[in-house]
Amino acid sequence: MxxxxxxxxxxxxxxxxxxxxxxxxxxxxxxxxxxxxxxxxxxxxxxxxxxxxxxxxxxxxxxxxxxxxxxxxxxxxxxxxxxxxxxxxxxxxxxxxxxxxxxxxxxxxxxxxxxxxxxxxxxxxxxxxxxxxxxxxxxxxxxxxxxMRDRRHQEVTIKIFDRPGSLGRIATEFGLQGIQIANVNMTPEEKPVLGEKGEPVMELRFRLKFASGDRMVKALEGISKTGDVLSIESKWSSSQTVSRMSSPSA
Structure with a gap:
């Protein structure tokens, strides 16, 4: 047919x-x-x-x-x-x-x-x-x-020991690299692992605005060395865990 x-x-x-x-x-x-x-x-x-x-x-x-x-x-x-x-x-x-x-x-x-x-x-x-x-x-x-590199936002999640000045030190590291914090949400861990002095763990979710990936790397490296950080997670960079966990002091 x-x-x-x-x-x-x-x-x-x-x-x-x-x-x-x-x-x-x-x-x-x-x-x-x-x-x-x-x-x-x-x-x-x-x-x-x-x-x-x-x-x-x-x-x-x-x-x-x-x-x-x-x-x-x-x-x-x-x-x-x-x-x-x-x-x-x-x-x-x-x-x-x-x-x-x-x-x-x-x-x-x-x-x-x-x-x-x-x-x-x-x-x-x-x-x-x-x-x-x-x-x-x-x-x-x-x-x-x-x-759109100057208009994009990136989410970064950082877990820290809730110590006085911890948030300020992290914000300072971002500021030194010219990274603008558009928003930040703070959530206490439900079952936190206590730090050396019995500090609770806080999860910080940042919404950041930045133009240079190299500056973001430097900021995250500086934050990881502050002594307050447990872990950093970001879609832009691979997750990293900083060994800062220890049993609480007596």
Whole structure:
């Protein structure tokens, strides 16, 4: 059989393989940067979207000759566009004032659209969309970091012994490196390990504004040497633990 409502197994195979390639290229960038949805997730989304598009166009070809039957290739594709949002929402995470995963969620959504284009045989659009997405994720990401480096905020969590002047010493180290403290939250530990003089442990969550990564490194190194710090955690630098814990004095 031939006609607009029919496709050969060879062409169907090409479309699914092309969908896997397009989705894999975008997913590889997400995987390389250790995001929630990576290489395999994007491939599966793109292949699934292409398969649904193929099903929507060619899967009901046996009903073409039936009377009172109207073919609508967009009917299943529309459900993909709305339904993929649930998968994208699962990649979005919020930690305090920081929201992450929005770009990954958007990449999942656009990969679904690319899969639909490939499934429909809209190859130029699929290829161009894949290229633009890769440019956005690779090149524009670096450009955005340079453009917004003076406006970004970073969260740093520091556990300290609650001693007089501890917070002041930490704030001084940040100030010496030109790092602005936008906000700080203080939370006492529920089951703290007491220090040498029986001091309780306090968790400090800083929201910082800085332009230079080197200055942040110097600030964290200076803070770790103050003698009050138990641990420092930051998304920007790897977690480090300072050995300051000892049994309380008698």
């Amino acid at each position: 031939s006609g607009v409502w029919y496709i050969s197994d060879w062409h169907l195979t090409i479309r699914l393989l092309l969908a896997a390639l397009c989705g894999g290229l975008i997913g590889l960038e997400r995987e390389w940067n250790h995001h929630a949805a990576g290489f395999r997730t994007h491939i599966l989304v793109c292949i699934g979207s292409a398969a649904i598009m193929l099903l929507s166009i060619y899967g009901f070809s046996q009903f073409v000759t039936e009377e009172n039957v109207r073919m609508d290739p967009a009917r299943l594709a529309a459900q993909v566009i709305s339904g993929i949002g649930f998968l994208g929402a699962g990649a979005i995470m919020r930690t305090g004032a920081t929201v992450s995963g929005l770009t990954t969620a958007a990449s999942i959504w656009v990969v679904a659209a690319i899969g639909l284009c490939v499934g429909a045989g809209f190859y130029y659009c699929a290829g161009l969309a894949t290229l633009l997405v890769l440019v956005s994720l690779f090149l524009l990401n670096k450009w955005e970091k340079v453009l």
